[in-house]
Amino acid sequence: MDKLKLGLIGLGRMGQKYAEIIDSSVKNASLLAVCSIHDKELDFAKYKLDVPYTFRNHKQLLELNELDAVMVLSSTVEHARHMTDALNAGFHVFCEKPLALSVEDCKKVIQVADSKPSQLAIVGFNRRFxxxxxxxxxxxxxxxxxxxxxxxxxxxxxxxxxxxxxxxxxxxxxxxxxxxxxxxxxxxxxxxxxxxxxxxxxxxxxxxxxxxxxxxxxxxxxxxxxxxxxxxxxxxxxxxxxxxxxxxxxxxxxxxxxxxxxxxxxxxxxxxxxxxxxxxxxxxxRFEESFVHQTQSFVDHVIKGKKMSVTLKDALExxxxxxxxxxxxxxxxxxxxxx
Ligand SMILES: NC(=O)c1ccc[n+]([C@@H]2O[C@H](COP(=O)([O-])OP(=O)(O)OC[C@H]3O[C@@H](n4cnc5c(N)ncnc54)[C@H](O)[C@@H]3O)[C@@H](O)[C@H]2O)c1
CATH class of the missing domain: 3.30.360.10 (Dihydrodipicolinate Reductase; domain 2)
Structure with missing residues (x-):
């Protein structure tokens, strides 16, 4: 794999920022699909960034065979469900912080991620980047x-x-x-x-x-x-x-x-x-550049099949x-x- 096809779940403040970053500043990646419950946000992706697929339901996005990796940028209350579904659908997943609002929900996601060791699963702590x-x-x-x-x-x-x-x-x-x-x-x-x-x-x-x-x-x-x-x-x-x-x-x-x-x-x-x-x-x-480095790092690690130093254990803590x-x-x- 030399170019990663990405799908974004969530297209609000962060989703739109990541979409623009992938479109303009990330090497070896392209934005194939986005999902939001708001039509206006989907129009932004469709008409401003020419994103080929837009969905209102994340399960439709996860059915796309051409997709390689998913970024979960939805509201925090949805992270655990979206990350679990993306992992179960076979994708590498990046999730914005926090992973979930309870320790129990974090542990459930980690259990799913541990059962799929060939898929990269990380949470974004962008200040590290x-x-x-x-x-x-x-x-x-x-x-x-x-x-x-x-x-x-x-x-x-x-x-x-x-x-x-x-x-x-x-x-x-x-x-x-x-x-x-x-x-x-x-x-x-x-x-x-x-x-x-x-x-x-x-x-x-x-x-x-x-x-x-x-x-x-x-x-x-x-x-x-x-x-x-x-x-x-x-x-x-x-x-x-x-x-x-x-x-x-x-x-x-x-x-x-x-x-x-x-x-x-x-x-x-x-x-x-x-x-x-x-x-x-x-x-x-303040952190625009760190979001670029973080996304590029996720893409590079998926392409090279390597683990990242930030882990889901960091997110659990x-x-x-x-x-x-x-x-x-x-x-x-x-x-x-x-x-
Ligand atoms: N790293 C940082 O510094 C930083 C900064 C801000 C936000 N965040 C994190 O990013 C995440 C998103 O924050 P935001 O400010 O962009 O939120 P937002 O409210 O602007 O956007 C939320 C998005 O989630 C989508 N969404 C909500 N429920 C959904 C569902 N059931 N199915 C599909 N899509 C759904 C909405 O359509 C919307 O596009 C949050 O978890 C937040 O903690 C991180």
């Missing part, structure tokens, strides 16, 4: 900061996204599962250990509507890893200044900071308002810790994580 986050990992591996013992990581969205997020909460599992899945994964990746326990705080400080949905607009979690390293994780839906993703890793011999000072690029503006940097509006702008953080927030107490 961002140049700066990957560079930090390399520096840690080289011993530059000694032994890492503290990760502080945040996912902070601009307040202007709140309208979208209000409708999104019920499908995404809430702020810990949705926003902090990446921060959990980074803490595990950089500290090379699993979470032992978490204590989460937060509330709806600006938008009461999130409290009515048992969610929050700003949250803070303190965690302890099994190797005794410390973690501090933040998520916010209410930043005035922009999308502000940040991570800091402290080790016995130094500190690595990713995303400081916050900025869209390296340009500083000096004018009548003072000296400043502009900042990105959304994660799509992100869900396990996200569930514990949500529970800690609701019960207002520390949660020791069962395994």
């Amino acid at each position: 961002d140049k700066s986050y990957a560079y930090a990992k390399q520096k840690i591996a080289e011993g530059l900061i000694g032994k890492p013992f503290l990760v502080r990581s945040q996912t902070v969205d601009k307040d202007s996204q709140v309208g979208f997020q209000q409708n999104y909460v019920q499908k995404s599992g809430g702020i810990f599962m949705d926003y902090n899945a990446h921060d959990i994964d980074l803490a595990r990746w950089y500290l090379d250990s699993e979470f032992h326990s978490v204590y989460a705080l937060g509330g709806s400080y600006k938008h009461q509507v999130f409290e009515q949905m048992n969610d929050a607009d700003n949250v803070l979690t303190v965690g302890r890893m099994r190797n005794n390293a410390m973690v501090q994780i933040i998520a916010s839906r209410t930043a005035a200044h922009g999308h502000d993703t940040y991570c800091e890793i402290t080790g016995t011999e130094g500190v690595l900071r990713i995303g400081r000072p916050a900025g869209k690029n390296l340009v500083e503006i000096y004018d009548k308002n003072g000296a400043r940097r502009e900042i990105v509006d959304t994660f799509l702008e 992100a869900t396990r810790v996200g569930v514990a953080m949500t529970k800690s927030f609701m019960l207002k107490k520390e949660i020791v994580i069962d395994r």
Whole structure:
């Protein structure tokens, strides 16, 4: 196989971004089919990108014999079902994070994936494919900061996204599962250990509507890893200044900071308002390049028949810790994580 024919299930914010990326920036792949429950999104694929097949039901897409691999980019509540069906139909599958909203559902998908070892099955933690986050990992591996013992990581969205997020909460599992899945994964990746326990705080400080949905607009979690390293994780839906993703890793011999000072690029503006940097509006702008690298990596690994370093076990752990953080927030107490 030298060129991969891809099918996408889900064509919303992420699906459309991946469709454009495959169309313009990914080598050795083409977009054969897409599926969405919204006709407008299917029209985007049909008329803007000339995608040959469009479906409203994912099972019809999975019947296409010409297809090689499937990307599950649907609402989080649908991931486990779509991934299981795609694996059972014989395809290599990439699934956006999180794999599922419960540990039990993650384990069921993993059981199916384990029974099909020749099919690649992964979940997207795109920050691992961002140049700066990957560079930090390399520096840690080289011993530059000694032994890492503290990760502080945040996912902070601009307040202007709140309208979208209000409708999104019920499908995404809430702020810990949705926003902090990446921060959990980074803490595990950089500290090379699993979470032992978490204590989460937060509330709806600006938008009461999130409290009515048992969610929050700003949250803070303190965690302890099994190797005794410390973690501090933040998520916010209410930043005035922009999308502000940040991570800091402290080790016995130094500190690595990713995303400081916050900025869209390296340009500083000096004018009548003072000296400043502009900042990105959304994660799509900040992480565009990482989505390209991640998709290219998935395609290359499928073509070469190789496994990827990120696994479904990583996805299981992100869900396990996200569930514990949500529970800690609701019960207002520390949660020791069962395994
Ligand atoms: N890696 C990241 O940084 C990142 C960022 C945003 C979202 N995500 C993840 O990507 C996924 C999609 O998010 P989004 O923001 O694009 O959501 P969205 O609401 O914009 O789009 C959801 C899509 O799923 C489709 N869909 C829903 N139910 C379906 C069904 N039963 N059958 C077929 N299609 C169905 C919809 O038609 C729509 O196209 C989520 O799981 C989310 O967690 C990841």
